[in-house]
Amino acid sequence: MTWIGANLGLILDLTAVHLWQSVVALVLGVILSVPLGRLAWRYRLVRGPLILLTGLLYTIPSLALLILLPAVLGYSAISETNLVVALTVYAVAILVRAVADGLDSVDDDVRRAATAMGYGSARRFWTVELPLAGPVILAGVRVTAMSTIALATVGTLIGVTNLGYLFTNGLDRRLIEEVFAGVAAVVVLAVLVDALLVLAGRLLMPWQRAATGRGRAARTPAEEVSA
């Protein structure tokens, strides 16, 4: 534990950088996936190919993507941008399907009721469909967060510093403790981010807990009669 004790500052700095890179990719992934997912949900013909195509992105080996993207898009291979773009691509690969599935999970009666109340289609999407797709989308975001945080470590291979640095540096110096510290930091970070996502979900979707919690208890015959 001596190495960890002596390098706590470095570990924390790398964790902060790692978190930043992952969060930017995750947020960009969500922003891109919502319209793509809506498109896939809305048009049956588009859906199959779009989900297949984005899903296939996930099968591209990460190292290959990190080399190919800069060649295609024309930025430096060793930039942080390169890593964040690659991570965003992987996030989109998972999230487009999650958004489409989430929109599928919205009750048609609710959708119809919203239309009958006089929601225009854009307003209905943002205030009814998307929030109600929330639980399914959140499940997708949690998986994506885990995968992004783990995947980001590959950045060290193209010279982008984050927690992955502890792997390559530890390997070079035959410092198992350093590699172990890197793994532990990644796991802790992933668990923390996941916990934050769950918490955010509870705050943003209070109706969900109502549906499973004290809601059932409220249905007493006495109340029914008195109501």
Place this chain on the structure above:
Amino acid sequence: MIEFRSVSKTFPGGARAVEEFSLVIPARRITVLVGSSGSGKTTLLRMINRMVEPTSGTVEIDGASVLERDPVTLRRSIGYVMQNSGLMPHFTVLDNVATVLRLNGTSRRDAHARARELLGTVGLDQSLAERYPSQLSGGQQQRVGVARGLAADPNILLMDEPFGAVDPIVRTELQRELLRLQRELDKTVVFVTHDIDEAFLLGDRIVILGAGARIVQEGTPEEILTAPANDFVAAFIGADRGKRALRVEQRAHGTVVVDADGRVQGTLSPESAPASPGTTAGGMD
């Protein structure tokens, strides 16, 4: 007044739901469209607020075609209550009731105040205001649905089998409440059901529909009961089974009313009470 002028609807795929349908629905009355499933009654209802567009013909409200109105603003001016309430699961009871007011640009404060008032109107306790629909019973949810439909004080209220999914005791209660509300509010109500007893109980006018929304008979409950247009209507209202052919019999404990099978359906009051719509049906489904 709502008027259907030779309206037809063919759904993509060729299913003809409505064929050359014409009907005048009077203002400030409850008109019940009744028919079995597939009679196109819900399609007719949805044409009034442009949830469904007719393939040909027009639907007019007070002489103006709904097809010339913007669908979104048209819908905000018409109340809509559906089966299984259709409440927004992620809105509280209060927000659900306030939905249309908020869409119309009423401030949150005013919309909530009006929503609270409406909870009282439909007989819901204020303590339910902050609950989510999943925390309510089926009957309470339907009441919230009715309150939501009334929130913007629309002239027209469309009701699509609103009490179809609740148990019979609660349904009876909700039906009585609707009649009470209608006495106070005087809306033009178009009510869709497959339950003929419900139609007789609620309808000022009843339209019995056959396949393709063909009007089999139209009239007041009295007209239909006393003179069913044909065997189909007689079967539909139960006249052929003697359910509606009641007669008075003297029994050991008093005078009772029995049906054609000799089953007791009720008692006969000695003094002539004012006829209420509820006495025609024996509370049977």
